[in-house]
Amino acid sequence: MAENTIPEITLNNDVRIPQLGFGVFQIAPADTKEAVLTALEAGYRHIDTAQMYGNEREVGEAVRESGLDRAEIFVTSKLNNNAHDPEAARDATARSIDALGIGPMDLYLVHWPMPAVGDFTDTWRAMERFYEDGQTRAIGVSNFQIGHLERLLAETEVVPAVNQIEVHPYLSQTELREYNASKGIETEAWSPIAQGDVLDDPELKAIAAQTGRTVAQVVLRWHVQLGNIVFPKSTTPSRIVENRDIFDFELTDEQMSRIDSLNADRRRGPNPDEFNWIPE
Numbered sequence: 522m523a524e525n526t527i528p529e530i531t532l533n534n535d536v537r538i539p540q541l542g543f544g545v546f547q548i549a550p551a552d553t554k555e556a557v558l559t560a561l562e563a564g565y566r567h568i569d570t571a572q573m574y575g576n577e578r579e580v581g582e583a584v585r586e587s588g589l590d591r592a593e594i595f596v597t598s599k600l601n602n603n604a605h606d607p608e609a610a611r612d613a614t615a616r617s618i619d620a621l622g623i624g625p626m627d628l629y630l631v632h633w634p635m636p637a638v639g640d641f642t643d644t645w646r647a648m649e650r651f652y653e654d655g656q657t658r659a660i661g662v663s664n665f666q667i668g669h670l671e672r673l674l675a676e677t678e679v680v681p682a683v684n685q686i687e688v689h690p691y692l693s694q695t696e697l698r699e700y701n702a703s704k705g706i707e708t709e710a711w712s713p714i715a716q717g718d719v720l721d722d723p724e725l726k727a728i729a730a731q732t733g734r735t736v737a738q739v740v741l742r743w744h745v746q747l748g749n750i751v752f753p754k755s756t757t758p759s760r761i762v763e764n765r766d767i768f769d770f771e772l773t774d775e776q777m778s779r780i781d782s783l784n785a786d787r788r789r790g791p792n793p794d795e796f797n798w799i800p801e
């Protein structure tokens with residue numbers, strides 16, 4: 522506990538992933554390399570990007586320039602919403618791998634199910650081929666609801682390694698997290714501090730005062746104790762370090778329950794059943 526090391530979680534295909542990573546959504550390309558290098562310097566070994574974020578190239582540059590072995594860093598990217606078609610998926614994947622420039626990805630996700638746009642089971646079959654071809658060490662989904670997963674599991678072969686979904690104290694997603702776990706799918710929590718929305722919460726502030734930690738650290742620790750994989754985003758160097766320092770303290774059962782009770786089923790982002798946005 523005192524060592525403050527980042528634990529790893531073993532995915533359903535035996536690939537290991539650091540439970541804490543660094544998210545780069547909404548980091549401008551010009552700022553991404555420096556932010557990722559700061560995170561790697563602070564001890565992060567897992568980066569979460571996406572073709573949609575427009576900064577894969579800069580993530581790859583940071584990985585290559587970090588001085589660390591490629592194998593020490595876990596890199597996730599995501600299939601864009603305009604690639605829900607096997608041929609488009611092949612092109613998009615080739616572009617991601619080229620932009621990253623670090624060889625195969627560690628984890629590759631279908632970014633959104635896009636239920637009104639394409640058939641995500643066809644998209645998933647294309648993902649299965651990328652996995653078999655060695656373009657990524659694991660495949661998973663993002664923003665899949667129970668109904669989407671039921672269909673995927675019934676109609677395709679490979680069980681997703683992860684489901685990356687919005688989770689934070691105001692949207693605890695208990696049912697979906699339990700469903701994921703029952704199928705051997707790890708839950709990854711996006712917007713883990715609700716893009717800052719939870720930071721002024723009086724109950725969280727009280728727990729932060731009790732533990733001598735910041736609200737962000739308390740919330741990230743809650744995720745870790747729930748078993749979530751988590752990757753807060755920050756371009757502020759002191760916060761990058763702060764968010765990483767969550768493995769040398771523990772929340773009590775009572776503190777965990779108080780955070781659980783803040784759930785309001787309140788999304789910060791779109792509802793995956795209704796979100797069908799395609800980038801230009």
Ligand SMILES: NC(=O)c1ccc[n+]([C@@H]2O[C@H](COP(=O)([O-])OP(=O)(O)OC[C@H]3O[C@@H](n4cnc5c(N)ncnc54)[C@H](OP(=O)(O)O)[C@@H]3O)[C@@H](O)[C@H]2O)c1
Nearest residue numbers: 544545546569711712713714715716737753754755756757
């Ligand atoms: N799959 C998906 O559909 C999806 C959707 C959204 C996000 N994600 C992933 O999840 C990652 C994290 O989510 P997110 O970026 O939306 O939100 P987030 O990590 O919950 O919050 C980021 C915001 O919180 C601020 N912040 C970070 N640490 C802080 C601290 N210790 N104290 C105070 N403020 C702090 C950051 O500000 P500064 O940067 O100014 O420090 C930024 O404004 C993304 O980067 C992305 O990798 C995935």
